[in-house]
Amino acid sequence: MMPTEPVAAKIESVTLLPELAELVRLSAWVDDIGKRLEMSMSRLYAVQLCLEELVANVVLHGRKFHEAKFSIYVELSPSNGGLEVHVDDSGWPFDPTAAMQPPRAHSLDDAPVGGLGLVLVRRFAHSITYRRDGDWNRVTLLFAD
Amino acid sequence: MKISSNKLQSGAVLIGLSGRLDMQGVMEFDQEFQDIVQKNNAIIVDLTHVEFLASMGLRSLILAAKSVHARSGQIILLNPTxxxxxxxxxxxxxxxxxxxxxxxxxERLVMA
Known part of the structure; x- marks a missing residue:
């Protein structure tokens, strides 16, 4: 019988264009890795959700005025039972950790329409860090049990 | 993303959504969804078959609820995963x- 080899903690990455259609490709890519790594349903959901929100934000707001093209780089790297997720983009500088949290609405009348994406990222990722590195925004999310 | 609607005996309308309520999903169903919402005052949105909900989906649900609420109607979300x-x-x-x-x-609460 062949000895069972431990599953190597492989780093997976994908480069996306700043277009909304890329969100579909991103979601299929994450789904595929999630299944291969046997991620729990709740972990896979949390990763899908945070990536959808962060990348949608970059696609919608990241474009610089005079620069039509920029790219988004997503990397998943398993570590000690957890998962580190990097979202890097060369768009307009934006620090999601410094963005204002909308106040919690108490009624439908004063509820804002939208603006909940980063609220969800803060709740579904265990930590979120940001640094500006030359022309790049670098966001790191950590998922742990 | 699929959307269906049918009138219940009580007069409430049951809107069934299925698939992913993310950016792509919302672009596919939102127009039809808001159209049905505009025409009804007692609405149940069945989320049983919604496998994924992101902020764009929340935006769509909140927009619908604001509109129904402004007409003194009722909207209720049913059975999310x-x-x-x-x-x-x-x-x-x-x-x-x-x-x-x-x-x-x-159905009882939406007609109350």
Whole structure:
């Protein structure tokens, strides 16, 4: 019988264009890795959700005025039972950790329409860090049990 | 993303959504969804077959609820999966729009 080899903690990455259609490709890519790594349903959901929100934000707001093209780089790297997720983009500088949290609405009348994406990222990722590195925004999310 | 609607005996309308309520999904169903919402005052949105809910989906649900509320109507979310329920809770949406698990309860409450 062949000895069972431990599953190597492989780093997976994908480069996306700043277009909304890329969100579909991103979601299929994450789904595929999630299944291969046997991620729990709740972990896979949390990763899908945070990536959808962060990348949608970059696609919608990241474009610089005079620069039509920029790219988004997503990397998943398993570590000690957890998962580190990097979202890097060369768009307009934006620090999601410094963005204002909308106040919690108490009624439908004063509820804002939208603006909940980063609220969800803060709740579904265990930590979120940001640094500006030359022309790049670098966001790191950590998922742990 | 699929959307269906049918009128219940009580007069309430049951809107069934299925698939992913993310950016792509919302672009596919939102127009039809808001059209049905505009025409009805007692609405149950069945989330049983919604496998994924992101902020664009929340935006769509809140927009619908605001519109129904402005006409003194009622909108109720029915039977979200545990992960979808967690998104509703984490975003505070469950304090703005009633969420129930049972269809008979939803029908009774939406007609109240």
């Amino acid at each position: 545990p992960m979808v329920a967690q998104v509703l809770q984490a975003s505070g949406t469950d304090t703005l729009i009633m969420v129930v698990q049972d269809k008979a309860d939803a």
